[in-house]
Amino acid sequence: MRRQQLTEAQIAALFDPPTDRRELVRHCTLSEADTAMIRRRRGDHSRLGYALMLCYLRYPGRPLRINERPPAALISFVAEQIDVRPESIDDYLISGQNRQNLHFLSIATTNDLRESYTPASLRSEDYPDLIDADKSISTVAVGSVLAVYNWPAGTERHRKVTRFVQAFFDRLHEL
Numbered sequence: 001m002r003r004q005q006l007t008e009a010q011i012a013a014l015f016d017p018p019t020d021r022r023e024l025v026r027h028c029t030l031s032e033a034d035t036a037m038i039r040r041r042r043g044d045h046s047r048l049g050y051a052l053m054l055c056y057l058r059y060p061g062r063p064l065r066i067n068e069r070p071p072a073a074l075i076s077f078v079a080e081q082i083d084v085r086p087e088s089i090d091d092y093l094i095s096g097q098n099r100q101n102l103h104f105l106s107i108a109t110t111n112d113l114r115e116s117y118t119p120a121s122l123r124s125e126d127y128p129d130l131i132d133a134d135k136s137i138s139t140v141a142v143g144s145v146l147a148v149y150n151w152p153a154g155t156e157r158h159r160k161v162t163r164f165v166q167a168f169f170d171r172l173h174e175l
Contacts, residue, residue, distance in 0.1 A: 026079045027059035036152045044084040049092035051078045104137040
C-alpha cells in the first residue's frame with residue numbers, strides 16, 4: 001500500500017504557529033501562572049523568548065527551531081500580553097544563535113562510573129540540531145529519573161508536588 005504524502009501547505013498547517021487573530025487568542029493567550037513564570041526571566045528579550053517558547057510548545061507542539069523567527073503577528077500578540085516591545089525578539093534570537101555553539105562532550109565510562117551509571121550514547125536521531133548524522137556521543141545514563149515541573153509557588157499543583165517530594169524523600173531509605 002502506498003502512503004499519501006503531505007503537501008507543503010498541509011505540513012505548514014500542522015507545524016507552523018498561528019498567525020490569525022482568532023487562532024492567536026485560542027492558542028497563545030497566557031494565563032496568570034504563565035505570566036508569573038515569564039516575569040521571573042531577566043530582560044525583555046528573555047521574557048519574550050520564554051513566552052514564545054511556551055506558546056510554541058502548546059501549539060503547534062514543538063520548540064522554536066534554531067534560526068527560526070516567529071511570525072510578526074505572534075510576536076506582537078505575545079509581547080502585548082507581557083508588556084514588552086516586540087523588537088526585543090531580535091536580542092533573543094541573536095542570543096539564540098549562540099545555541100549553535102552548544103554541544104555535547106563525550107563522557108568516558110570508567111569502572112567507578114559503571115557502579116552507578118550505565119554506558120549510553122546520544123545519536124543525531126535524539127538531537128538532530130546538535131549531533132551530526134554520522135556521529136554518536138558516548139555518555140552515561142541512569143536507570144530512572146524523577147522530574148517535576150516547577151509550578152509557581154502558592155498554586156495547588158505546587159502544593160501537591162511539594163507534598164509528594166517531601167513524602168518521597170522522607171521514605172527514600174525504605175526503597
